Amino acid sequence: MSTREQIVHNLRASLHAFGNVVDALTPEQWNAQSLCPAWTAHGVVVHTTTIEAGLLGWRPDSGENPFVAMGRIGEELAGLPPDALAARYEIVLVSVAAWLETLGLILFLLLLYVYPG
Secondary structure, eight states: OOHHHHHHHHHHHHHHHHHHHHHHOOHHHHTSBOSSTTOBHHHHHHHHHHHHHHHTTOOGGGOOOTHHHHHHHHHHHHTSOHHHHHHHHHHHHHHHHHHHHHOOHHHHHHHHHHOOO
C-alpha cells in the first residue's frame, strides 16, 4: 500500500470510527457535556460534521474560503435532532471518503497540509 493509500485508508477509518461513536450515543449522551466547555456531544457532532461538509470538494488552489459556507452549514445542523444529525454525518462521511479517492497526488498532499479535519 502506498503512502497516499495508507493516508486515505487512515482518514476513512477515523471518519468511520467517529461515526460508530455517534451511532452508539444514547439520548442522554447526546446532551452530555463534552470536554469542550461550551459544547454537548450534540455540539461536537455539529462541529465535526460542519467542518467535513464545508471542506467537501474544496480545493486549496481555488482561492475560495471554505469557512464562508461553514456558518450556514453549522446553523442548519445545530437545529437537527440527534437521529437526523447522525444521518447527515453518515452522508458527509461517505461523500468525503469518495472525494479523497478522486484527488490527484499533488492536490492531495496540499490538502493534507491545510486540512483541519
